[in-house]
Amino acid sequence: MDFLEVNGIHKSFGKTEVLKGIDFSMEKGEVLAIIGSSGSGKTTMLRCLNFLETPDKGSISVNGDMLYSSDEPPYSDTQKREKRLHFGLVFQQFNLFPQYNVLKNVSLAQELRQLKGKKFSVTEKREIIRNIDDNSRRLLDTVGLSEKVNNYPCELSGGQQQRVAIARALALNPDILCFDEPTSALDPELTGEVLRVIRELKTSDRTMIVVTHEMNFARGVADKVIFMADGVIEEYGTPDEVFGAPKSEKTKSFLEKSLENP
Amino acid sequence: MSFLEVTKQLANGFGVTVVIFLITLVVSLPLGLVITFGSMSKILPVKWITKTFVWIIRGTPLMLQIILIFYGPGLLFKMQALPRLTAVLIAFIINYSCYFSEIYRGGIESIPKGQYEAGQVLGMTKTQIFFKIVLFQVIKRIVPPMGNEIITLVKDTSLARVIAVTELVKAAEDIVSMKMIIWPLFYIGAFYLVFSALLTVLLNYVEKKMNYYSG
Numbered sequence: 001m002d003f004l005e006v007n008g009i010h011k012s013f014g015k016t017e018v019l020k021g022i023d024f025s026m027e028k029g030e031v032l033a034i035i036g037s038s039g040s041g042k043t044t045m046l047r048c049l050n051f052l053e054t055p056d057k058g059s060i061s062v063n064g065d066m067l068y069s070s071d072e073p074p075y076s077d078t079q080k081r082e083k084r085l086h087f088g089l090v091f092q093q094f095n096l097f098p099q100y101n102v103l104k105n106v107s108l109a110q111e112l113r114q115l116k117g118k119k120f121s122v123t124e125k126r127e128i129i130r131n132i133d134d135n136s137r138r139l140l141d142t143v144g145l146s147e148k149v150n151n152y153p154c155e156l157s158g159g160q161q162q163r164v165a166i167a168r169a170l171a172l173n174p175d176i177l178c179f180d181e182p183t184s185a186l187d188p189e190l191t192g193e194v195l196r197v198i199r200e201l202k203t204s205d206r207t208m209i210v211v212t213h214e215m216n217f218a219r220g221v222a223d224k225v226i227f228m229a230d231g232v233i234e235e236y237g238t239p240d241e242v243f244g245a246p247k248s249e250k251t252k253s254f255l256e257k258s259l260e261n262p
Numbered sequence: 263m264s265f266l267e268v269t270k271q272l273a274n275g276f277g278v279t280v281v282i283f284l285i286t287l288v289v290s291l292p293l294g295l296v297i298t299f300g301s302m303s304k305i306l307p308v309k310w311i312t313k314t315f316v317w318i319i320r321g322t323p324l325m326l327q328i329i330l331i332f333y334g335p336g337l338l339f340k341m342q343a344l345p346r347l348t349a350v351l352i353a354f355i356i357n358y359s360c361y362f363s364e365i366y367r368g369g370i371e372s373i374p375k376g377q378y379e380a381g382q383v384l385g386m387t388k389t390q391i392f393f394k395i396v397l398f399q400v401i402k403r404i405v406p407p408m409g410n411e412i413i414t415l416v417k418d419t420s421l422a423r424v425i426a427v428t429e430l431v432k433a434a435e436d437i438v439s440m441k442m443i444i445w446p447l448f449y450i451g452a453f454y455l456v457f458s459a460l461l462t463v464l465l466n467y468v469e470k471k472m473n474y475y476s477g
């Protein structure tokens with residue numbers, strides 16, 4: 001059984017069928033790039049994985065834990081909250097919390113999670129907060145922002161904001177980290193620093209899914225590439241297979257177009 | 263009548279004005295939020311009843327509402343009328359809660375969906391998302407319109423005189439008609455000006471405090 005298994009995912013909005021049966025699987029530690037033209041359903045797929053949309057049909061499991069299955073009764077909100085933590089998501093528009101400084105953006109979810117509904121003595125609580133604080137600073141160091149812990153998001157460049165968002169998504173230690181076009185909202189000169197951070201995150205056991213229009217990045221970093229077109233997986237393979245010797249006509253013409261105007 | 267005597271008599275009226283102002287504010291601020299939740303409810307009957315209620319209250323004069331709440335129970339159901347000040351407070355609280363609720367709703371709806379989704383993917387509960395992420399951003403956005411509404415409340419308190427509650431304007435009017443002097447009316451004008459000036463200063467301070475981040 002694979003680490004991530006996605007089977008037969010269908011999703012419609014009203015009458016438009018956006019996902020028409022998506023099947024793929026990933027092994028632990030793999031990096032998967034999803035490419036495809038605008039409107040092909042990439043974002044919708046990531047949103048299904050992250051419980052922001054509910055598929056109409058199909059199943060998703062991580063590490064043997066069934067996260068969604070249209071054959072089974074839906075989970076309660078509490079169960080969903082637990083299960084969704086298998087995934088982390090970095091948004092195109094960052095979505096940082098503007099009223100909190102960088103450190104708090106990263107620590108907030110950890111604090112809510114570890115302190116909610118439990119009783120701790122003052123010293124225990126202080127200890128927990130200190131650990132969360134250390135962990136958050138370490139994560140911010142990983143994305144190269146140790147200097148900015150006390151700044152507010154509005155004081156940062158887009159690239160820095162997106163790096164905070166990456167640290168925030170890592171804070172609850174998800175099994176699979178998803179990125180939805182993490183550099184599309186950035187000025188061209190800022191994409192490099194974000195892509196570099198993502199590349200550095202690639203370690204033996206960190207599983208990632210990156211939806212991207214950066215073909216060089218996909219080719220250089222991903223272990224597997226999915227090309228999506230009109231709600232189906234048109235092509236799947238290693239970067240060399242998909243970029244070097246695409247089988248489908250749609251893939252070929254998409255790659256040609258994106259080479260012309262990257 | 264000496265200046266001091268007039269001041270003393272007006273001070274009583276001003277006391278009533280301040281009571282109406284403060285009690286309306288303290289009760290309506292949270293009650294408005296409850297009404298907001300009603301008008302944004304997923305349960306359609308709750309939503310539509312709340313919206314209709316808000317529409318009626320905002321679409322009719324506060325003065326009419328005060329009169330109805332004071333005389334209505336007696337004339338309609340032969341009940342004993344409420345004490346005058348109580349009737350005024352009920353009318354003000356209902357009226358201002360509805361106005362506040364619309365400001366809150368506008369504020370809540372102006373928060374981008376991405377803020378909720380960011381909280382959701384981090385495993386936060388709906389309550390946590392509202393209180394830890396959304397609420398503060400809403401407050402920041404609504405301070406200016408709320409400020410306007412609160413200043414209006416200062417002046418609206420004078421409507422209480424319609425059922426003979428002796429707030430500041432009525433207190434002055436009583437002196438004017440008894441002593442045939444006009445200056446107390448200008449004098450109370452100064453009361454209102456100082457009152458709203460103080461509030462403006464306070465509201466500007468709050469607004470500035472919350473401006474530590476932009477957006």
Ligand SMILES: Nc1ncnc2c1ncn2[C@@H]1O[C@H](COP(=O)(O)OP(=O)(O)OP(=O)(O)O)[C@@H](O)[C@H]1O
Pocket residue numbers: 013018036037038039040041042043044045
């Ligand atoms: N909430 C929604 N309601 C209705 N239609 C939607 C909704 N979300 C997405 N769609 C539609 O689904 C289709 C796929 O959208 P999606 O955002 O998944 O595409 P995408 O591959 O991420 O595109 P892009 O590269 O532009 O981000 C589009 O036609 C879009 O209009």
Ligand SMILES: [Mg+2]
Pocket residue numbers: 042043044180181
């Ligand atoms: Mg998209």
